[in-house]
Amino acid sequence: MKKPRIMIVDDEQSVRSSLREWFLEDGFEVETAEDGLDALKKLDTGPFDLMIVDLKMPRMDGITLLRRLREVDPGGTVIILTAFAAVDTAVEALKLGAFDYVTKPVDPDELSHTVRRALEQKRLTEENVRLREKVSELSSSSPIIGGSPAMGHVMDLVCTVAETEASVVIRGESGTGKELIARAIHAGSPRRFFPIVAVNCGAIPETLLESELFGHEKGAYTGAHYRRKGKIELANGGTLFLDEIGEIPAKMQVDLLRVLESHRFTRLGGTQEIVSDFRLVCATNRNLEALVQEESFREDLYYRINVFSIDLPPLRERLEDIPLLTEHFVDKYARSMGKPPKQMTVEAGELLQSYDWPGNVRELENAIERAMVVGQGNRIRPEDLPLRVEQDAVRPRNRSLDALESGHISCVLREESGNVSQAARVLGIDRGTLYNKIKKYGIKSG
Amino acid sequence: MTDEILLAFLNDFRPSWSEDLRRRVGAATDRFVRVDSLRVDLQRFHAPEREQYHATLLLAEMLRHRPAGAGHIVGITEVDLFIPVLTFVFGQAQLGGPGAVVSVMRLHADYYGLPANESLLLDRAVKEVVHELGHGFGLVHCPDYSCVMSSSTYVEDVDLKAERYCPDCLDLLANPPESRVNVV
Ligand SMILES: [Zn+2]
Ligand SMILES: [Zn+2]
Numbered sequence: 001m002k003k004p005r006i007m008i009v010d011d012e013q014s015v016r017s018s019l020r021e022w023f024l025e026d027g028f029e030v031e032t033a034e035d036g037l038d039a040l041k042k043l044d045t046g047p048f049d050l051m052i053v054d055l056k057m058p059r060m061d062g063i064t065l066l067r068r069l070r071e072v073d074p075g076g077t078v079i080i081l082t083a084f085a086a087v088d089t090a091v092e093a094l095k096l097g098a099f100d101y102v103t104k105p106v107d108p109d110e111l112s113h114t115v116r117r118a119l120e121q122k123r124l125t126e127e128n129v130r131l132r133e134k135v136s137e138l139s140s141s142s143p144i145i146g147g148s149p150a151m152g153h154v155m156d157l158v159c160t161v162a163e164t165e166a167s168v169v170i171r172g173e174s175g176t177g178k179e180l181i182a183r184a185i186h187a188g189s190p191r192r193f194f195p196i197v198a199v200n201c202g203a204i205p206e207t208l209l210e211s212e213l214f215g216h217e218k219g220a221y222t223g224a225h226y227r228r229k230g231k232i233e234l235a236n237g238g239t240l241f242l243d244e245i246g247e248i249p250a251k252m253q254v255d256l257l258r259v260l261e262s263h264r265f266t267r268l269g270g271t272q273e274i275v276s277d278f279r280l281v282c283a284t285n286r287n288l289e290a291l292v293q294e295e296s297f298r299e300d301l302y303y304r305i306n307v308f309s310i311d312l313p314p315l316r317e318r319l320e321d322i323p324l325l326t327e328h329f330v331d332k333y334a335r336s337m338g339k340p341p342k343q344m345t346v347e348a349g350e351l352l353q354s355y356d357w358p359g360n361v362r363e364l365e366n367a368i369e370r371a372m373v374v375g376q377g378n379r380i381r382p383e384d385l386p387l388r389v390e391q392d393a394v395r396p397r398n399r400s401l402d403a404l405e406s407g408h409i410s411c412v413l414r415e416e417s418g419n420v421s422q423a424a425r426v427l428g429i430d431r432g433t434l435y436n437k438i439k440k441y442g443i444k445s446g
Numbered sequence: 447m448t449d450e451i452l453l454a455f456l457n458d459f460r461p462s463w464s465e466d467l468r469r470r471v472g473a474a475t476d477r478f479v480r481v482d483s484l485r486v487d488l489q490r491f492h493a494p495e496r497e498q499y500h501a502t503l504l505l506a507e508m509l510r511h512r513p514a515g516a517g518h519i520v521g522i523t524e525v526d527l528f529i530p531v532l533t534f535v536f537g538q539a540q541l542g543g544p545g546a547v548v549s550v551m552r553l554h555a556d557y558y559g560l561p562a563n564e565s566l567l568l569d570r571a572v573k574e575v576v577h578e579l580g581h582g583f584g585l586v587h588c589p590d591y592s593c594v595m596s597s598s599t600y601v602e603d604v605d606l607k608a609e610r611y612c613p614d615c616l617d618l619l620a621n622p623p624e625s626r627v628n629v630v
Contacts, residue, residue: 018502018529024541026597027586081531105496105533109599 003029004119005046009039009065010054010081019052026112036060040068043227044217044272047076050118053098054081055089063089066096077118081106146321149442150313154181157310162188167260167305169245170283172312175360178283179243181310185281186239194238197231197278202244210252211268220269230267232259235278245305246286246297253298260304280305315357315364319407320443322352323414325361329368330380337372342380346415346426351382353407406441409434413443449477450517451579454484454508459524461550463568467522467575470568474576474594474609477517484511488525501527501538501547509545518582520575521547536598537574539581546578552601570601572609580611584622588615 006028008019016032023030031048033039035057051069055062062080069076080101082090090101099118102111146152161168162185170178179198186196204212211220215230232240242248248256259265264275282305291297315322326344334341344352348371357363367386375384409427416422424434437443453468455461464481472479486507491500508521527535527549536553539546553570555563573594580595588595591603593612598604611619 012530014502014530019531021502021538021541022529022532025539025581025586104531105528106531107533107599108535111532112597112599 003027004049005029005031006050006052007031007033007039007042007048008052009033009036009057009062010052011035011057012054015054015081022108022111026115036062036065036068039065044270046272049077049122050115051076051078052081053078055086055093056083063093063096066093066098070097077122079114079118146318147324147442148313148318148321150318151321154310154312155184157308158184159188161185161308161310163190164308165279166307167280168282168308168310169288169306170281170310170312171288172283172285173314173358173360174285175362176312176314177361178285178312179241181312182239182241182243182281182283186241186279189239189279191238191279195235196239196241197235198241198243199231200243202247206249206252209249210255213252214255214265214268215270216268217270220267227267232265232276232278233267233274236276238278240278240280242280242282244284244286245282246284246288246291250296250298253301257298257301257304260301315360316403319353319403320410320441322364322407323349323410325364326352326368327414329365330372333369333372339372340378342372342375342378344380344411344414345382346411348380348382348385349411349415350408351385353411354404402441405437406443409437409441410443413438451475451477451479452512452516452519453479453481453575454519454521455481456484456486456521456523457488459522463564463571466568467571470572470609471575471579474572474611475579484508484521486511486521488523493528496528498526498528498534499523501529501535501549505538505540505545505547508547512544516544518544518546518579520578521545522571522575523547523549524551525549526551536601536604537578539578541581541586542584543582546575546582548574548578550574553604558601566605569609570604573598573604573607576609576611580615583619585611585615585618588612590614 004027006023008016008023008030009032010016010019011034013034016034020030020032031042031045033042037060039051039053040060053062053065060068066078069078078093078098080090080093080098081104082093082101083104087101087103090103093101099121100114102114158181168185170181172178182198183196186192199209199212201209211228211230213230213232215228215233218227255265259276260280263277264273266273288297288302288306292299292302326349330341330344352364352367359366368380370386371380371384375381409423412423412426413420416426420434420438421431424431427434451471453464453471455464460483468479468481486504488499488504491504491507492498493500504521504523504527508519512519527538527547529535529538534552535549537546537548548571550567550571551557553567553574555561555566576594577598585595587597590596590612591606592608593615594607594609595611595615596603596607598607
């Protein structure tokens with residue numbers, strides 16, 4: 001078991017040395033500092049589980065140190081040492097986030113218990129952070145919806161690869177839900193109790209991306225007032241999700257490759273080597289092979305990240321999933337707007353089926369959200385849907401008859417609440433024919 | 447450094463149970479134990495404002511009197527000990543070092559207003575000496591509450607534990623990790 005680390009900050013040498021001995025005997029790894037400034041400097045030697053901080057010190061006192069600690073390393077648990085006369089200041093220290101204070105001279109039993117409580121709280125806090133991340137991860141993300149054979153195949157791949165440590169590249173047009181798939185892989189992996197940390201490499205200016213990924217030390221560049229942990233460090237134990245990996249600049253491709261090979265790196269402006277154990281999942285809407293061909297993406301990096309590949313079909317190739325997706329988004333926005341859910345009219349449903357969806361699921365979601373806002377009554381009509389859908393839908397492009405037919409059948413089935421006899425009557429075919437078509441297209445009812 | 451342990455009773459303190467202490471510390475540590483008296487000018491370590499004696503300074507002084515080539519030395523005193531910041535200590539040792547000092551003052555039942563009990567005092571003294579020696583051998587506190595190396599901040603904690611090292615601690619003594627090997 002790893003020894004807990006403690007830093008003792010006190011200007012009196014005799015206090016430092018006796019507490020040092022006391023904590024060494026209690027199985028701690030001990031560092032000492034003679035004032036706040038010294039303590040801040042020594043934080044570089046690595047994270048501390050606990051700090052014992054004297055309030056009255058020259059140069060930088062305990063209160064100032066606490067303020068700075070809050071900015072630099074909010075995870076550290078601090079116990080304040082104070083003279084009996086300074087209890088007011090000790091209370092101020094508690095407001096600044098100190099765990100507790102003990103008055104000098106302290107009863108060994110009280111010190112021992114305070115330390116144990118502090119360590120226990122730290123453990124619980126860390127566990128809570130993890131649990132909270134886990135819960136938000138499961139509840140905030142929309143479920144991956146789709147009963148189509150195409151999505152069924154994707155989910156099979158997700159299940160297969162999730163349990164492994166393999167690097168995965170998720171490919172798909174924008175809006176197809178690549179991040180949801182990354183989260184599903186993480187949630188199905190042994191790393192699921194650790195965070196999944198996402199970075200959109202295409203959305204962050206090149207100058208900031210480096211610090212976003214690797215973190216930086218205080219003063220690493222103008223404006224770097226505090227030490228900051230990078231996403232790679234934060235993903236320790238969990239999954240690092242790099243979205244739009246195709247956009248990553250050439251210089252950083254080299255740095256990233258090095259981290260992937262060793263799982264070691266230093267923060268910008270730092271010398272301390274940091275180890276991070278993470279599993280990499282990437283996503284892209286670009287053709288990585290073409291990027292490698294034109295030498296804008298390193299071939300060695302390509303092979304490193306592309307151990308396993310999952311292709312997400314665009315929405316126009318799984319139109320049969322639209323009714324389920326629509327229902328999900330209607331419910332979602334009805335709940336968030338405090339309105340009753342609305343029903344699609346047959347015409348609106350057909351409109352959704354005949355559109356090309358260049359923006360994929362995200363575009364569908366936006367369309368439904370708009371319809372929920374502008375639509376009157378308890379039905380969604382074609383005119384409630386964004387105009388772009390209507391205009392493009394007039395001339396459905398590249399749409400096979402099968403796709404049109406399967407989409408229309410799904411739509412009518414939803415409208416008739418999955419009643420096949422009723423749907424067959426609306427469609428003007430007999431029940432047996434409809435059953436055959438449902439089977440043929442893999443349409444899920446209800 | 448020899449394997450020998452010297453139990454050094456400070457100044458005029460020489461209880462009737464010193465021979466029992468010698469025998470039982472020897473049994474617990476499996477080492478040769480010798481008893482002697484040691485004269486120290488305690489007044490130099492006295493803190494008048496708290497009526498206590500500075501354990502760390504006293505320990506340093508004892509080590510100056512330690513014979514060359516001697517093994518572990520444990521000073522045993524009746525006076526109350528403290529280290530800065532803490533209100534008191536039962537004893538003080540150096541992790542992986544040859545010296546330790548133990549106070550029996552707070553091990554007396556009558557210190558807590560209870561009837562005097564010599565055999566209980568001896569039990570506690572054995573445990574405290576074996577505990578501080580354990581630190582000298584490089585052991586840190588043990589989570590097993592019945593192990594002599596479990597941390598005691600109340601005298602009742604001392605009564606809970608046995609005067610023996612638990613199997614885990616014995617294992618560490620037999621195979622000290624690299625960091626614990628201390629060349630003196
Ligand atoms: Zn101890
Ligand atoms: Zn033990």
